[in-house]
Amino acid sequence: MSDSARRPLVSILGDSISTFQGCNPEGFDVFYEGEACVRTGVEHASDTWWRLAIDAIGGDLLVNGSFSGSMVEGAGFPAASSERRVAALSRDGMDPDIVIAFIGINDYGWGGPANQAAGRGRAVPDDAAACEERMARFAADNAAEAFGAAYGTMLSRIRAAYPEAQVWCCTLCPGRLAGVQTPTFIRRLRGVDVSSYDDVIRLQASEHGCRVIDFASFGLDYEAADGTHPTKRGMRQLASMAVRSMARQGVAADADRAFELDAAFEGVDMHAQDTCERADCLDCPFARATGNTWSLVCEKDL
16 A cells, blocks of 8 residues: 555445445446435445445545446446546545455346347446347356456556555345345346356456455345345445455454444344256246346245
């Protein structure tokens, strides 16, 4: 880090899970605002996973460069691999000491930018808006590999822009519908297992000299209001895993804060499971939604 005598400046690169009203750059789409805050219980910035994690490691937020609905892959802004998204991680001439990238669930959910563009996703890059509208179906055969190439571009640009920063890459984490005692996460929505995306994130992090906050390795779900967007409890669960993962890799964390975050897992078994043998979820009667308004919720055991 650039100055060990001060609190590290942290920037977040994410999607809707990491947005919050008033905390993102002007013009960036936000999920956690208004009614969504009431519905999820995430009513203050202090309820978010990133604020909880930053506080636990003794840092200060520089920029939350998260954009609702955005993917890593895509033909320009707001794709996270775009130069504009990377540039937005600095502010007022200050560069981050730590960058945490928690993004990729929309890449998995859409199965690639062609589906996102054709399905008129919320965060389609301008250059792709002319794509003919259609119902998004299967992921491309090379979806995970293409995601990896875009993730590598994103990391290369972060490294070039902020050569002194620690860069942390988060694997994806299964959400569980709030109030349900068993897993609800869909692992092969469009025919590509979400674990393929996690493998790519780990590989690209290694190749670019970055560290990994390996949510997937915990084998735990987080509580989500709609199966994807964390509730207040789910935010604490994500923060707990993030802080524990960083602490294992040498980042000092406040022990009391970490212990308080761990308590978010008490009272319910949040262990993740894969109980379905289907190769994809398209047209499955138990899948809540699989088209252009996809959901990562399986209702088989509800």
